[in-house]
Amino acid sequence: MATVERKSSASVLKIEVVTGTSASGAAIHSTRTISDINPALADADFLDIGNKIVALQAHDVQAIKRSDTATLMAQA
Numbered sequence: 001m002a003t004v005e006r007k008s009s010a011s012v013l014k015i016e017v018v019t020g021t022s023a024s025g026a027a028i029h030s031t032r033t034i035s036d037i038n039p040a041l042a043d044a045d046f047l048d049i050g051n052k053i054v055a056l057q058a059h060d061v062q063a064i065k066r067s068d069t070a071t072l073m074a075q076a
Contacts, residue, residue: 002075002076003074003075004072004073004074004075005072005073006070006071006072007070007071007072007073008039008040008068008069008070009039009069009070009071010035010036010037010039010068010069011037011038011039011041011046011066011067011068012033012034012036012037012067012068012069013033013034013037013046013049013050013053013064013065013066014031014033014034014063014064014065014067015032015033015034015050015053015054015057015061015063015064015065016029016031016032016061016062016063016064016065017029017030017031017032017057017059017060017061017062018059018060018061018062019059027062029062030059032057034053037049039068039070043066046064051064
């Protein structure tokens with residue numbers, strides 16, 4: 001069985017905010033996406049950046065999320 005090499009290529013910070021209420025009373029969510037963040041950053045650093053951006057938001061924040069993309073390659 002070949003070993004697999006993982007190469008992190010990109011990370012994205014997503015901030016989910018509540019932008020309003022629908023006619024039925026359900027919350028309407030929008031996502032603010034900040035791309036091309038260094039994938040080597042620790043989760044704590046991502047959260048710190050997210051919280052600093054949240055401080056600039058007028059809307060209530062539902063969640064701060066991290067999404068990573070990686071390339072997988074089989075090694076002989």
